[in-house]
Amino acid sequence: MRRLLAGAAIAAVCVGVLTVWLYPSRADFRPTNPYWNGLSDAAGEWRMTSLPSLDLLPRAPGGTAVVIIPYRPVGGADIMRIRRYLEDGGVVVLLDDFGTGNQILEGVGLSARFAGSPLLDPLFNYKNQRLPKIPYVFILPVGSAVILNHATALTKTSGMTVVAQSSRYSFLDRNGNGRADPSEPRGPFAVAGWTRVGRGVLFAASDPSFLINSMIGLGDNRRFARQVFRLAGEHPRIFLDEAHLPAEMLDRTKAVLQSARTAIGYPVALLTILLAGAVAPLAMMLRRWDTDAGLH
Amino acid sequence: MDVRLRWRVLGAAALAAVAFVYVGKSTLPWHARSVQGLKPPIPHEDPSVVRVDHDVATLLQFFGDAYAYNLAQQYMNARSLTSVLRHASIPENVRGLVGRIGAFVQDLTVGMEEAEDAVARAQALLRANRRAEATALLTQAGQLLRRDEILLGNNREGLRRLGDSLGILGLPSTAPERQSFARVERTLGDLDARERRIAGLLAQVKKGKVADLKLTSTSLQWSAPARGYPGMPFVVSGAVVTGGAYSDQPRHLVFTLDGRVIGDLLSRGRFRVELIPPGDFPSGYHALTLLAKPEGRYAGVSETRALELVRFPISVRISTAPTAWLPGSVVVTGDAHSRSGALRGAEVEAYLGNVRGVAWSGPGGTFKVAITPPVTLGLMGPQPIKVRVLPVEPRDAPVEAEASVFMVNPLSIGLTSVAFVPLIAVYARGRRRKREKEAGEVPDVHEILNVDAPLNKDVPFKATLPSVSGDLLDLYRDGVRRIEQRTGVPFQPYLTLREYQKAVSSSLNGHAFAQMTALAEPALYSRRPVTEEMLGAMRRFRQDLEEGLKAHA
Numbered sequence: 001m002r003r004l005l006a007g008a009a010i011a012a013v014c015v016g017v018l019t020v021w022l023y024p025s026r027a028d029f030r031p032t033n034p035y036w037n038g039l040s041d042a043a044g045e046w047r048m049t050s051l052p053s054l055d056l057l058p059r060a061p062g063g064t065a066v067v068i069i070p071y072r073p074v075g076g077a078d079i080m081r082i083r084r085y086l087e088d089g090g091v092v093v094l095l096d097d098f099g100t101g102n103q104i105l106e107g108v109g110l111s112a113r114f115a116g117s118p119l120l121d122p123l124f125n126y127k128n129q130r131l132p133k134i135p136y137v138f139i140l141p142v143g144s145a146v147i148l149n150h151a152t153a154l155t156k157t158s159g160m161t162v163v164a165q166s167s168r169y170s171f172l173d174r175n176g177n178g179r180a181d182p183s184e185p186r187g188p189f190a191v192a193g194w195t196r197v198g199r200g201v202l203f204a205a206s207d208p209s210f211l212i213n214s215m216i217g218l219g220d221n222r223r224f225a226r227q228v229f230r231l232a233g234e235h236p237r238i239f240l241d242e243a244h245l246p247a248e249m250l251d252r253t254k255a256v257l258q259s260a261r262t263a264i265g266y267p268v269a270l271l272t273i274l275l276a277g278a279v280a281p282l283a284m285m286l287r288r289w290d291t292d293a294g295l296h
Numbered sequence: 297m298d299v300r301l302r303w304r305v306l307g308a309a310a311l312a313a314v315a316f317v318y319v320g321k322s323t324l325p326w327h328a329r330s331v332q333g334l335k336p337p338i339p340h341e342d343p344s345v346v347r348v349d350h351d352v353a354t355l356l357q358f359f360g361d362a363y364a365y366n367l368a369q370q371y372m373n374a375r376s377l378t379s380v381l382r383h384a385s386i387p388e389n390v391r392g393l394v395g396r397i398g399a400f401v402q403d404l405t406v407g408m409e410e411a412e413d414a415v416a417r418a419q420a421l422l423r424a425n426r427r428a429e430a431t432a433l434l435t436q437a438g439q440l441l442r443r444d445e446i447l448l449g450n451n452r453e454g455l456r457r458l459g460d461s462l463g464i465l466g467l468p469s470t471a472p473e474r475q476s477f478a479r480v481e482r483t484l485g486d487l488d489a490r491e492r493r494i495a496g497l498l499a500q501v502k503k504g505k506v507a508d509l510k511l512t513s514t515s516l517q518w519s520a521p522a523r524g525y526p527g528m529p530f531v532v533s534g535a536v537v538t539g540g541a542y543s544d545q546p547r548h549l550v551f552t553l554d555g556r557v558i559g560d561l562l563s564r565g566r567f568r569v570e571l572i573p574p575g576d577f578p579s580g581y582h583a584l585t586l587l588a589k590p591e592g593r594y595a596g597v598s599e600t601r602a603l604e605l606v607r608f609p610i611s612v613r614i615s616t617a618p619t620a621w622l623p624g625s626v627v628v629t630g631d632a633h634s635r636s637g638a639l640r641g642a643e644v645e646a647y648l649g650n651v652r653g654v655a656w657s658g659p660g661g662t663f664k665v666a667i668t669p670p671v672t673l674g675l676m677g678p679q680p681i682k683v684r685v686l687p688v689e690p691r692d693a694p695v696e697a698e699a700s701v702f703m704v705n706p707l708s709i710g711l712t713s714v715a716f717v718p719l720i721a722v723y724a725r726g727r728r729r730k731r732e733k734e735a736g737e738v739p740d741v742h743e744i745l746n747v748d749a750p751l752n753k754d755v756p757f758k759a760t761l762p763s764v765s766g767d768l769l770d771l772y773r774d775g776v777r778r779i780e781q782r783t784g785v786p787f788q789p790y791l792t793l794r795e796y797q798k799a800v801s802s803s804l805n806g807h808a809f810a811q812m813t814a815l816a817e818p819a820l821y822s823r824r825p826v827t828e829e830m831l832g833a834m835r836r837f838r839q840d841l842e843e844g845l846k847a848h849a
Contacts, residue, residue: 036342122351135380145383150339182581182602209340
């Protein structure tokens with residue numbers, strides 16, 4: 001009976017682990033999320049490598065770019081890592097709307113900021129004003145347009161090269177009433193721009209949602225993303241920072257399993273497991289021989 | 297506890313603690329409160345399911361802006377604007393029409409630019425006294441202007457059809473779409489007037505009456521307060537500048553607030569005017585526009601500034617009796633003051649539910665409002681009273697205050713009590729039935745057992761009244777034998793009296809035998825004396841058992 005219970009418990013744990021491992025994430029911007037709000041399409045197309053921590057950024061960042069969608073507080077240590085990565089020649093693609101992107105902009109010494117108020121455009125939009133269409137994209141051919149999804153604007157962009165600008169009918173809905181009040185700032189607003197930091201480049205866009213699965217195919221979003229990643233070269237290696245993405249319980253558990261798998265990959269851990277795997281059956285066999293000898 | 301089991305329990309507890317710390321670290325509410333900077337909702341939505349919403353007023357504003365650029369001779373801006381029209385969100389039913397109007401605007405821009413270029417070159421030739429060449433160019437410019445007139449007509453017709461298709465012309469004049477439409481029409485009218493003026497000048501030059509084709513631009517230098525109060529005058533002053541100097545030509549100036557004319561004057565150069573914002577304008581920001589109409593060779597111009605309309609806050613104090621009886625009146629008294637002092641003549645409305653009472657404030661700002669609510673069932677207990685003060689002066693902001701009164705409604709109390717009567721009756725009946733049921737099961741036995749009687753410690757166990765006790769147990773044994781015969785269930789030695797009674801209760805009418813068991817138990821095991829009364833009861837129950845067995849057979 002006890003053996004049956006133990007077997008059932010082990011089977012349940014294995015099934016649980018497999019389910020967590022295989023079940024797709026539903027959290028926003030996750031590369032393993034194949035639903036409308038995930039990044040699985042973009043992650044697959046640009047072969048993004050997920051980084052559970054910015055500590056794993058390459059020491060020689062030439063030809064690489066890291067996509068940061070900061071929805072969790074960015075600590076001082078991470079700011080230092082980003083600075084070092086930029087100074088060593090890496091490309092940081094900072095995509096934020098209402099998250100903590102200003103901590104990074106401030107941390108790397110830039111004056112630009114994410115406005116933090118919704119950018120609405122009642123005329124140039126996809127379906128409604130919360131999905132503004134950006135008709136002036138200076139890194140794409142004339143006539144191209146990028147579609148955003150609940151975006152904000154970039155302000156104080158004097159030190160930046162603005163590459164995308166909203167229409168003059170857009171406005172920042174500071175009071176959230178959905179109307180352009182006389183006291184609210186009117187467009188055009190910068191929504192994307194880049195600047196040099198050290199030997200690297202920081203690209204900032206005021207909406208990370210243009211990359212999600214349901215948006216990447218709209219308008220010229222895919223071409224825009226391709227142009228942005230070209231800042232790191234013709235065939236860049238793209239990393240995706242997962243440490244500051246919004247996380248759900250499933251994602252945290254997946255992260256733990258990922259860490260466990262990584263830990264198992266270390267030689268010492270692997271050797272220990274192999275030894276345990278070899279010794280345990282041997283010990284059982286010896287015990288059985290002892291028992292048999294006692295009976296005789 | 298077994299040592300191995302203890303270690304297992306400890307191990308499981310340690311694992312649970314680790315899991316708790318890991319899971320709880322970011323999900324438990326106390327942790328969520330402590331994390332700063334986290335915004336739970338991620339602001340984006342699935343574009344495949346979002347609601348489609350078009351803003352027709354802004355679409356019309358787009359065309360108005362394109363015409364305004366042409367009017368201001370900013371042709372590059374006009375071209376840049378119309379080039380992105382294809383990205384605009386346009387209702388499906390007018391998409392084709394909007395595309396055609398966009399093409400008309402582009403043609404008009406090109407046409408006006410060409411005409412202006414021809415006029416400018418003719419102007420240069422005239423200055424160089426090359427009149428013959430200038431005349432040829434003026435003829436060409438005239439043709440271009442005639443083409444522009446046709447293009448303007450196309451634009452006007454296209455906009456009218458657009459207005460028809462979108463149902464804008466049927467909207468009230470205060471609707472944003474209608475106001476946008478009116479602004480576009482005005483701009484088109486101004487453009488038309490400008491073209492006509494140029495055409496007129498061309499004709500005069502051809503006839504040799506005027507030697508200069510130059511149109512003089514107009515600009516405004518004016519100041520207005522950023523804040524105003526409805527009904528209270530404010531001063532706007534400034535000057536109309538033409539050709540770099542204050543205009544000596546009389547110019548018609550019109551002031552509008554959100555499109556509504558609030559003043560006009562004829563000005564020569566400098567001006568100063570008092571304007572009064574209408575009292576019906578809501579608080580908030582409004583567009584104050586100054587328009588200098590075109591005059592002769594002087595171009596028209598308009599400028600808009602934001603004017604924030606604010607109202608003085610009112611302080612109001614109200615009081616009412618804590619309790620009010622129905623039928624009767626609820627009286628609310630109080631006073632209201634604004635920044636300028638006591639609020640006199642203000643209309644004071646008081647609402648108790650839907651019932652309204654009205655009064656007007658006196659010289660000291662005091663008021664007394666009586667509300668006479670009808671005697672309705674719902675008006676009972678604490679009730680809010682809302683008081684609204686509507687001042688006479690539009691500069692004062694209406695204010696609301698709230699008080700509470702406890703309504704005592706005899707009708708409600710009476711009816712509620714009546715409603716409870718059947719419930720109480722049902723409850724009382726249930727209690728009585730329960731008591732009767734309990735009395736019918738064992739009361740007599742309990743009474744007979746006389747539990748409260750003092751223990752007789754001097755007599756040995758089961759020695760008291762041996763004949764009575766023995767008779768009682770004989771009757772019980774006799775009953776058991778009869779039951780054994782009837783049911784075939786033997787009284788096994790390991791059974792207690794109650795266990796046997798439970799074992800056979802399903803096979804016979806168990807009430808009498810249950811009573812017999814209850815009487816036999818104390819006779820066997822209790823030190824209490826067995827009385828004659830108990831014996832009599834046992835006989836009766838034995839008789840009942842016998843009858844029951846017969847009836848069952």
